[in-house]
Amino acid sequence: MDKGSEKCDDLDSEATNAETQQEDETAQLRDKLLRLTAEFDNFRKRSIREKEEYRKFAVEQIITELLEVYDNFERAIASAKQTDNIESVVKGVDMVFRQFASILEKEGLQRIECHGAAFDPHLHEAIMHVEHPEHEENTVVEVCKPGYYLHSKVIRPAMVAVSKKPETGGE
Structure with missing residues (x-):
């Protein structure tokens, strides 16, 4: 073999090696991109789920407090139906209103x-x-x-x- 032929073979071999390296690197980057895309998608879904759970929990707390007001309104209505004393009915409704307003104020209203x-x-x-x-x-x-x-x-x-x-x- 002559030296010129060896140089061409070496150049072809180097070009092939460089191409193979680029293909490997491209495949690795493509794989990394797919994994990061999947991780981000999972993160986004998890964040949405966590926000919804937090919202439900926050609503649960306020509803629990408002149930007391609801119960007191039911008692006030039942009491109003059984009495002729309007003053006591007004006093009872006023107490329930203040309880309701207090809960709303505590929540930042x-x-x-x-x-x-x-x-x-x-x-x-x-x-x-x-x-x-x-x-x-x-x-x-x-x-x-x-x-x-x-x-x-x-x-x-x-x-x-x-x-x-x-x-x-x-x-």
């Missing part, structure tokens, strides 16, 4: 205080404008339906009546 405040579209929903000479324009003069925060997020804006300047009838 707060009423939006807005009577007399400047109208804020993030906190209020204006359902009517009324002429009100004693208040500046765009002042909340009546709360038709209270609004609420849950922690710091507005979950229901207050439905309010907002003052406007009196129309002058100058003819």
Whole structure:
């Protein structure tokens, strides 16, 4: 064999080895990509499942507390049907209401205080404008339906009546 032929064989052999290495590396990377994709998919499914379980547990706790309120309302209704003493019925319903409000407050619910405040579209929903000479324009003069925060997020804006300047009838 001559030296030129040996060099060609060596180059062919090196090229074949390089190709084989690249194919092996590509196969390894492809396998790694498939495993990582499967792991991520499993992680995503597990995260969704865990979030759902957490939500159910959180709901279970609040429902358990509200069951006491539910039981007290049932007792109040039964008691109201058997008595003519309206004052005791009102007192009982008021106690149940305070228990209910206490649970909601403990969970982070707060009423939006807005009577007399400047109208804020993030906190209020204006359902009517009324002429009100004693208040500046765009002042909340009546709360038709209270609004609420849950922690710091507005979950229901207050439905309010907002003052406007009196129309002058100058003819």
